[in-house]
Amino acid sequence: MIYWLNGILENLLFDGFVFEDDDEGQISDVFYPENIRTVKRNWTAPKLADRWSPPAVFGNVHVWNDYPCFDRNIPVFSRRAFEILEPLIADCGEPLPLPVSAGDFLIFNVTRVVDAINREKSEFEWTGGKEGPSDLGMPMSIERYEFFATELSDVPMFKVPEDPTCIFVNQAFFDRVEKHKLQGFHLVKVWPNDDGKTWREREDELCDKEVKIKSLKKPIV
Numbered sequence: 001m002i003y004w005l006n007g008i009l010e011n012l013l014f015d016g017f018v019f020e021d022d023d024e025g026q027i028s029d030v031f032y033p034e035n036i037r038t039v040k041r042n043w044t045a046p047k048l049a050d051r052w053s054p055p056a057v058f059g060n061v062h063v064w065n066d067y068p069c070f071d072r073n074i075p076v077f078s079r080r081a082f083e084i085l086e087p088l089i090a091d092c093g094e095p096l097p098l099p100v101s102a103g104d105f106l107i108f109n110v111t112r113v114v115d116a117i118n119r120e121k122s123e124f125e126w127t128g129g130k131e132g133p134s135d136l137g138m139p140m141s142i143e144r145y146e147f148f149a150t151e152l153s154d155v156p157m158f159k160v161p162e163d164p165t166c167i168f169v170n171q172a173f174f175d176r177v178e179k180h181k182l183q184g185f186h187l188v189k190v191w192p193n194d195d196g197k198t199w200r201e202r203e204d205e206l207c208d209k210e211v212k213i214k215s216l217k218k219p220i221v
Contacts, residue, residue, distance in 0.1 A: 005187060048096060066183045074107065075110065079104035113161060183216060
């Protein structure tokens with residue numbers, strides 16, 4: 001199974017971090033490819049480790065929140081979560097230091113891009129109703145995901161050419177989060193579509209459950 005990775009947004013217990021002085025997105029934009037307009041779907045994810053300078057951040061982040069992400073789609077792991085997930089995701093990106101007073105956290109810049117979406121069977125929404133030159137090969141939204149399973153063997157965390165912002169994870173990632181009771185992860189199943197529901201319906205159900213969480217508990221390690 002493939003899941004869309006995000007943080008919990010509907011419950012204040014899981015507040016994430018915010019970049020200071022980032023009103024126009026100058027800081028968050030460094031995580032996204034700069035050359036999309038020239039290479040279109042053939043973009044590559046930027047690598048930041050050699051030029052990374054930790055930005056100032058703020059946020060009412062609970063020390064036991066294992067995934068207080070930035071900007072919905074920039075992963076931030078607690079040290080505990082990263083050490084648990086690192087054996088899976090080490091080849092999928094690069095950890096970046098994030099010195100904060102809220103606890104021991106780090107950013108994970110996902111650099112693995114896999115051309116795994118079956119474009120013929122997926123359902124895309126284009127800006128003009130159908131794909132045009134201004135879409136650059138990337139739809140406005142993806143309403144139904146269909147993946148080539150062979151392209152995703154042993155790929156626990158990745159992006160796709162059709163969307164440089166979203167991050168996806170596989171069942172092994174999901175199972176490890178569940179096994180270790182990591183908190184703050186919003187993992188929406190997007191494929192396979194075998195339950196008669198859209199991924200948006202599954203997300204609504206998940207959000208309803210997350211809203212009802214009343215407290216965070218210190219993990220047992």
